[in-house]
Amino acid sequence: MTALSARPAVRTAATSDYTCALVDGPWQHEFVSSGGSRFHVAVAGPDHRTAPLVLLLHGYPQFWWAWRAQIPALADAGYRVAAMDVRGAGASDKPPSGYGMPPRAADVAGVIRSLGRERAVVVGHGTGGALAWAVAALHPGTTSAVAVLASPHPARVRLRSRAAYTTAALRELAYLQVPTLPERALTRGDLVERTLALGAATPLPDDVVDRYRNAMRIPFAAHSAAEAMRWAVRSTPRMDGRRFGVALRRPLDVPALQLQGGRDGFVRPERVDLDALAFARDLRFELIPDAGHFLPEEAPDRVSGILLDWLARVSPVPV
Numbered sequence: 224m225t226a227l228s229a230r231p232a233v234r235t236a237a238t239s240d241y242t243c244a245l246v247d248g249p250w251q252h253e254f255v256s257s258g259g260s261r262f263h264v265a266v267a268g269p270d271h272r273t274a275p276l277v278l279l280l281h282g283y284p285q286f287w288w289a290w291r292a293q294i295p296a297l298a299d300a301g302y303r304v305a306a307m308d309v310r311g312a313g314a315s316d317k318p319p320s321g322y323g324m325p326p327r328a329a330d331v332a333g334v335i336r337s338l339g340r341e342r343a344v345v346v347g348h349g350t351g352g353a354l355a356w357a358v359a360a361l362h363p364g365t366t367s368a369v370a371v372l373a374s375p376h377p378a379r380v381r382l383r384s385r386a387a388y389t390t391a392a393l394r395e396l397a398y399l400q401v402p403t404l405p406e407r408a409l410t411r412g413d414l415v416e417r418t419l420a421l422g423a424a425t426p427l428p429d430d431v432v433d434r435y436r437n438a439m440r441i442p443f444a445a446h447s448a449a450e451a452m453r454w455a456v457r458s459t460p461r462m463d464g465r466r467f468g469v470a471l472r473r474p475l476d477v478p479a480l481q482l483q484g485g486r487d488g489f490v491r492p493e494r495v496d497l498d499a500l501a502f503a504r505d506l507r508f509e510l511i512p513d514a515g516h517f518l519p520e521e522a523p524d525r526v527s528g529i530l531l532d533w534l535a536r537v538s539p540v541p542v
Contacts (some may be wrong), residue, residue, distance in 0.1 A: 236415050236417040243437045244313035248286050248296045250306075253312075257333025258326070262304040263287070264334065270300030274390075275538040276340045279306040280331065282373075283448055284415050285517075286313030288440045289348065292523030293530065300531055301540035305338055307331070309354065310446020313438055322450040323458060324467055326379070330363040341365065344538050345531065348372040348519055349489075350451065353380070356502075359479075360471050363529035369503075370429020370480035370530065370539040372518045376502045378471040391421045392489035399452040409445035422516030424486035431520065439485045472502070479503035482529060484514035486520065508535060 241263075245252050250267040265287050268274060275353040277297055287306040297304045308315035310327050319326070331354065335343045345366050347355030352374025361368040375387040388396070394420060399405045408414035415436045419427050439445050458464030481503075483492045492510065509529050514522040 231366070240443050242254060243313040243434070244286050244288070244308065244441065246434070248291060249298070252363060254314075255334055255337035256487065257337055259329050259349065260310065260316040260318055260330065262310075262316065262334050262337075263509045264283070264338070265290075265294065265340075266303070266305045267294050268303040269301060269370030270303060272339075272406055273302040273541045274301060274379055275534070275540060276303045276338060276343040277534070278307065278331065278335060278338075278343045279304065280344050280345065280347035280354050281306070281312070282347070283350075284409065284418050284439055285454065288313075288438075289517070289519050291394070292526050293519055294430060294480065295526035297530065297534075299433060300534075302534065303338075305334075305343075307334055309351065311451065312444060313441070317441075317443035317447045323454045324354065325361060325463070327354055328357040328361045331358045332365040334338075335365045340388040342367040344368045344370065344534065346370040346372075347374065349374055349478040349516065351456075353377045356471070357467075359475050359477060360473060363476065365463060366477055366536075368478045368480075368528075369475065370482070370533065372526065373484055373487055373516045374481075375490060376471070378468065378502055387491060389487075389489055389491060395421070396456060399449050400456055405449045405484065406445040409439050415439050419517065420486040423521060424484065424488075424513060424515030425521060427517065427520060440494045474501070475503045478505040478533075480533045481506060481508045481530070482526065483508070483510050484518055485510055485512035486514060488517045518541075 250265040253264050253266055256262050259347055281287055283290045287308045290306040294304050295308055310319045310330050342365055345355045345358050352371035355369050355371050359366040380387045380477050419432055483491055511522050511525055519524050
């Protein structure tokens with residue numbers, strides 16, 4: 224697979240559709256192909272083969288910009304960093320189908336290859352963390368290590384969702400199963416604001432909330448986000464969901480890092496590290512006691528520091 228834009232990255236002409244997701248900063252915007260769809264990535268850091276690639280996956284209800292503090296921190300340390308808009312989010316394509324975990328994991332594996340690499344360290348937050356676990360399980364050849372933030376292992380969730388998530392999370396997940404209404408609440412109502420407020424230990428700034436609200440109003444973004452959450456529930460009894468669950472239960476052979484906020488409004492921190500140990504042989508667990516669900520934004524310096532310390536062991540930058 225090849226990049227759709229020559230490097231240095233080319234930003235497309237402004238449209239009313241997705242340019243609110245192309246936020247300026249110490250990064251470049253690129254569009255790359257994977258499986259016939261086009262995906263947006265914000266990239267930074269040295270662009271040569273010896274610089275390890277770190278691919279960042281955002282969660283719901285956000286887009287790549289959630290990693291704005293970590294992108295320059297990792298790039299300054301010598302890593303090639305790519306923060307990806309997953310299928311249906313931000314400036315990436317929003318096809319009418321393919322929002323199950325296996326096709327979205329294939330998206331990520333294809334983006335890694337489109338960025339010119341065979342393997343990457345895959346880092347995910349929230350629902351992006353579940354996707355990172357899935358990429359490591361389904362596409363081990365593309366994953367050199369995996370880090371997840373505020374995301375229990377999906378095999379644990381499929382077996383004991385009530386033990387993994389808070390009542391607030393389960394209520395929102397149930398609401399997202401309803402047709403049409405969640406999309407309206409995400410684009411015309413206050414569901415984005417309420418979701419961010421429920422998960423965080425401390426409210427995110429108003430301008431940050433506004434940016435996520437605007438990104439969710441990009442045509443078809445809200446429907447895509449809801450469809451991904453619907454698959455997580457509806458696939459459980461189906462054959463595709465069962466096959467996915469079996470694949471997840473195979474222990475990972477790559478190093479793993481798990482970060483959890485002690486005041487997460489969605490994920491219960493109890494036993495998160497012990498459960499993940501069953502699925503990752505080389506696991507480091509870190510608890511950030513005062514942070515909530517949105518760790519990259521609520522504790523940006525602490526998250527960057529932990530990531531860099533762990534990366535120095537599992538994927539060091541060549542001297």
